[in-house]
Ligand code: FSX
Ligand code: SF4
């Protein structure tokens with residue numbers, strides 16, 4: 001009770017009303033594919049967390065856009081996420097420790113939470129030349145991943161790079177960059193996107209805290225709740241050529257079709273993600289709404305598979 005009170009107090013200080021928070025929980029519950037009876041339980045995960053799983057967050061070959069995306073999640077705010085809901089023990093971008101102190105922190109956390117921590121990996125792993133293309137503190141990304149990932153309870157690969165290699169793995173890929181699962185042969189829960197939507201990461205974590213397991217995934221390791229449908233299946237621009245009223249408004253089916261970005265290269269029909277529903281920046285917009293074709297950024301090998309981007313599929 002006290003914990004909950006303090007939580008709502010903190011929210012109020014940030015200008016978020018209880019009503020706004022419940023709205024967010026309803027949205028998150030629906031995104032996770034759970035019935036509305038779960039809304040109070042989802043709220044409790046944030047307001048009165050019973051457990052704070054330890055998280056070791058690794059950075060490899062990437063642009064840090066994935067962390068930036070999670071850190072910009074409006075709710076849960078980054079401080080709640082890092083300190084109250086999770087116990088983030090190691091994260092190079094946000095931790096105060098540096099150099100030897102950071103290395104010590106990593107090893108201390110691994111020892112203390114052996115077999116119990118959630119490992120989050122951001123970025124892909126160079127595998128050629130014994131992994132020589134990427135090092136931290138004198139050790140290759142490959143060595144670090146082989147040490148940290150197998151000792152975790154579960155590993156979440158966040159972003160297209162950690163999932164499937166992403167931009168660093170684009171041709172000619174001299175460093176032999178691969179996603180985590182491919183590079184070291186472990187199963188990961190994949191949250192692809194370049195960057196991914198923070199809601200899909202938070203939804204996966206909440207699924208774990210609520211139901212004691214990570215969400216069900218497809219054969220590419222992606223949570224079904226987020227990556228079960230194509231962009232095209234959920235796209236509002238589709239309405240313009242599938243709805244008689246719009247066709248009438250545009251004058252002809254062809255004109256209504258012009259509103260769709262297919263002819264300027266939209267990869268929506270081949271891309272599985274929930275961008276049209278969850279959008280980015282707290283529901284402000286998403287690529288196709290902003291007038292840009294979907295690049296297919298959550299699909300494996302999207303860079304090689306979908307370039308040149310602005311040409312019809
Ligand atoms: Fe990759 Fe993440 Fe793209 Fe960047 O760190 S998925 S390059 S948005 O940021 O890994
Ligand atoms: Fe499909 Fe893209 Fe057209 Fe939307 S804009 S209807 S996703 S092809």
Ligand code: F3S
Pocket residue numbers: 193194231271273275286287288293294295296297298
């Ligand atoms: Fe990526 Fe396409 Fe969504 S480019 S962000 S999957 S609309």
